[in-house]
Amino acid sequence: MHSIAQWFPQGWRHFLLGGISIGLGVSVLFALTGLIGGVSTTYSALWSWLSRHSFFRHVNLVSKRGWLMMYSLGMIAGAAVFTFTLGHSQGFITRVPLWQLFVGGILAGFGARMGGGCTSGHGICGVGSGQVPSILAVVVFLATAILTAHLVHALGGF
Amino acid sequence: MRATASRAVLLSALLAGGLFGFGLALATMVKPESIVQFLLLNNMGLLLVLGGAAGVTAITYALLPRVMKRPVFGPVFHRHPSRLNAATLTGAAIFGVGWGLSGVCPGPAIAGLGVGNWPLILSVAGILAGAGLHGRLFGRHD
Numbered sequence A: 001m002h003s004i005a006q007w008f009p010q011g012w013r014h015f016l017l018g019g020i021s022i023g024l025g026v027s028v029l030f031a032l033t034g035l036i037g038g039v040s041t042t043y044s045a046l047w048s049w050l051s052r053h054s055f056f057r058h059v060n061l062v063s064k065r066g067w068l069m070m071y072s073l074g075m076i077a078g079a080a081v082f083t084f085t086l087g088h089s090q091g092f093i094t095r096v097p098l099w100q101l102f103v104g105g106i107l108a109g110f111g112a113r114m115g116g117g118c119t120s121g122h123g124i125c126g127v128g129s130g131q132v133p134s135i136l137a138v139v140v141f142l143a144t145a146i147l148t149a150h151l152v153h154a155l156g157g158f
Numbered sequence B: 001m002r003a004t005a006s007r008a009v010l011l012s013a014l015l016a017g018g019l020f021g022f023g024l025a026l027a028t029m030v031k032p033e034s035i036v037q038f039l040l041l042n043n044m045g046l047l048l049v050l051g052g053a054a055g056v057t058a059i060t061y062a063l064l065p066r067v068m069k070r071p072v073f074g075p076v077f078h079r080h081p082s083r084l085n086a087a088t089l090t091g092a093a094i095f096g097v098g099w100g101l102s103g104v105c106p107g108p109a110i111a112g113l114g115v116g117n118w119p120l121i122l123s124v125a126g127i128l129a130g131a132g133l134h135g136r137l138f139g140r141h142d
Helices: A013-033 A041-050 A065-084 A098-115 A121-128 A132-154 B002-026 B032-039 B045-067 B086-102 B106-115 B120-138
Strands: none
Touching (some): A013 A065, A013 B002, A013 B045, A041 A098, A065 B106, A098 A132, A098 B106, A121 B045, A132 B086
């Protein structure tokens, strides 16, 4: 029995509506400020307060850190608003082992900065502006992520 | 006047982030388990999230610069700077391994804190460490 529904065992509307809301956020940022709403730069910009290294003190990061921090605060607030409205005040706590969250984070942070974008920078903003390097980056990271998750699953991790 | 403009930019970013974070929570992207179910090819929802977000963005990125001379509070419409080179593809490959190991990427790590998913603070710390390592070893502005 092959039907589209079997690919969406928990339904599909919240995925599409959530994606549209994310796209509206990126669009509102663009319409009001002209800025591109990739998230991974935020982490490098945060270092501009913590490190004296010349890379982090560069105007490219220092000039962005203010709005990027507000963007992040907005993301936390927006997720909290969801929780207390449509989310029926039910939060969520992951059961993914803490070491996987941390080590996976190191690799994801390093790779996103080396590759010039993450799921938002390449996946939404880059693809949204039709840039071929971003489309290729998305294909590459989807492939390595799917392989890695299957490997972890095979080893009993997920 | 400048101070007013920059305050407007900060408030715009807050509003935009709010919609982004609300969408991530609605689409269950703040749950690493959701990402993992997609990566194990059990649930294709993530493709609708990415497609919906990139679709809306494609429309506004193409349309707004044609109908507006400039952004409401900014001088120019920027572009996402992506380059086709070894660093982009190698970085993407490493990013994917980290994403597949944890089920967490940079946006949901932050937004997840808003649904009380406190273990994601370790993801934030890890991503911050990774970004720091990258900046020290390979960081350059050009």
